[in-house]
Amino acid sequence: HAGARAIREGGQYTATYRLVRPGGEIRIVHETARIFLHEKTGVPLRMVGTTHDITEKRKAEETLRESESRFRELAENISEVFWIRDTREGVLLYVSPSYEKIWGKSCETLYRSQQSWMDSIHPEDFGRVRAAAIWVAGGHYDEIYRIIRPDGATRWIHDRAYPVHDEHGEIHQLVGTAEDITERKNLEQQILRAQRMDSIGTLAAGIAHDLNNVLAPILMSIEMLRPRLADIRSREIIELIGSSARRGTDMVSRVLSFARGLEGTRAPVAIDRLFDDVARIVAETFPRHIRLVTELGPCLHAPEGDMTQLHQVILNLCVNARDAMPGGGIIRLRAQNVTLDGNASPENPPGSTGPHVHIRVEDTGCGMPADLMEKIFEPFFTTKEAGKGTGLGLSSVAAIVKGHGGFVTV
Template sequence: MAILLIEDSLADARLLQEVLKGSALTESHLVHVQRLQVAIDHLTREDFDIVLLDLTLPDSYGLASLDTVTAVTPHLPIVVLTNTNDDELAVRAVRHGAQDYLIKRQINSEVLVRALRYAIERKQSAEDLRIANETLELRVQQRTAELKAANESLWQEIAWRQQIQDRLALAQQVGKIGTFEWLLPEHQVLWTAELEALYGLQPGSFGDRPSPWLERIYPEDRGRVDVAMEQILNSGQGLNLEFRIIWPDGELHWIAITSSIFDDPLRQTQRMIGLHMDITEKKQLEAQFLRAQRLESLGTLASGIAHDLNNILTPVLSVAQLLPLKFPNINDQTRNLLTILETSARRGSDLIKQILSFARGIEGKRVCLQVSHLITEIRHIIRQTLPKSIDIFVEVDPDLWMVNGDVTQLHQVLMNLCVNARDAMPHGGSLSITAANVMVDDALARQHLDAIAGPHVEVTITDTGMGIAPALLPRIFDPFFTTKEIGKGTGLGLSAVLGIVRSHGGFIDVQ
């Protein structure tokens, strides 16, 4: 047995040599060095079976010596020698790679031989275990590589199918489409998460029955859907209809269903497969297009009538102004009648101007102006004229953008809207005017026929009045349409507002 003894004390080294001579290892070859660096040189040049290491050396101390030897010869067993009986140090030494821990004053031939043999055996067992683990790990790696190669095509197919599934889900989300599968006799339905999202619901909200879905349909459309449901089994055709639904927040949306019925020979039943599509934006655009067509027709008609009326009123107004000059000695009663005639003619002329502002969007003098100054002026006027029972609130962005517009026309727009708000609050309330910078994106521009994407100044006028019935909203901009009593409104105020806003490249949203 080749033993390397690293011990700086010659006395302790001689003691160990004598103990070895009187033991079963008397034929062992012992090499003694006093410094760690010398021991490292021996370990790199010679082969040893075991190392006896003192932890107190001139050029190294403590467990650092053990770490150095272990780093140089990781497979060589090491027995640590020390003068102290320190259990904690012994545990730490074993954790750092030592096979045993001996106290010098307690060493005898039997203890030394047993420690050396056990250290070699433990190290050999550890080495065998390491080789076995490496062999096993190599076999596992080889087997893993084989499995990976065998499953590569399968993973590629799974990834390809998942990619298709993800693209389909994304396409459904972008297109606002959701699919369903309906087992007709059992009335069991499989709803996709994309479909439930169209109804403003979380996945799984519909369960596997049609009743939760039917509850979301707008009451006025429910009967039509029930009739279509009853005809499915009799006609053998799927659902193909449009209807309104109610979101959890109360908002109305339009849904279109397209489906077909298929025979399922395995289950000996029929199933209906189809899709739901959110067509709310399409319906809104259709309504706006029809409204625009109607307003265009009304505008053309109103423009023609206004032109004819203007031709009629012009000589009337001229004669009413010329008669007092031609007959200066007329009596007061006649002069008063001529004044009434002139005033009425002027009112008729002003009414015609309002009609034309709706029909043609009168082009006035455009300048670069600050809307905040216009709102400040409006606030001053309405505070002087509106009833004290109406509270007025104004909030304007301090960095509001400039706009290119006609001051008089924009003043008319704000005044008309504020007067309408006043008329809607006969018993008082609150009127708020806000102005802010907004960027109109393509999605919002698509919802309004008159809108153009880009930077806008948004002016919002809100009141707490009686509101407008939903059925009347599509007609409020029609000329001569009014909900006010006879003599309290001409029905041209909002028509003029719409014409002016359009002529300025803007659009109106009413809620």
């Protein structure tokens, strides 16, 4: 049709078409021709043109399109960020869609300004990464760093780059991958904590044995002093000391049992007695401007448990409440029977069922930011100053309560 139209109207035409050779082979050709017409009659006089065999070129183009299609399919479906940078022009040629998922920013913002990549890097890692980036043009780049997403979340990134050389052996591009390794980092931290806890357990067993030797003469002295005390107040104080010392020996016994892999003795626990013991210690040891109030529901169940461990749980929570009220305030201990229906909720995360005793510890302190709430049960996490907290109090509370078949909510 292109040729017929050119013959009718004159002028130039181009066409690409397939032809079949005598042997049946199909070739693709590109033809360009010009038609010359008679000046007076307009009759076609001659045609001058060229025909080029472009079969191999078409095959190469098709192969390239397939290669690009496979590349995009791979780059756009992997979890890592794949990127290509022109080192001569200093421009970003390509970044895969995973960038939006990991960085929380659109790819378009990165194409507009490569500085947005650097702007996301955590301030503590920024200087190191910027220094390493100087060597990127030489193809030497392998860094692990943190980024801060627009939503405030922190992610760990493993970023690597590899040089691409041209026909003269010079680097003209860098291709790289940026992998989100946050989960791996979290797992490494958990392993380190487990190793640290294992070491602490071994150390605690030795300390517990020595502490037993320290408590023994205290208990013996109390028995010797008791008959010599005439006034009631002195006897109350000596009884408190004796009670605390005996509780200390029970706790030491628990540490030794834990180190040996033994379970503690469990029996029905009277919640009112538990509260009375804690209230007595609070009254004698806490500042006078902190007041403890207890509220007990009717006919409380007596759950099976380790009295010493549960005493430790309540006392730990009261100590935390005390520390949250440096100016004084009220701590409330409440207990009541509840029957859980098995439906998971904020008040019943694991979806427990059946009769339970609900113990609530409240204070009138300053409270806690929401971003810290998720971390408070992690071992060694503390908001207190160095030397004023180990970060093991609440993690111990959660472990003991879970070991008794319960759960803790904040």
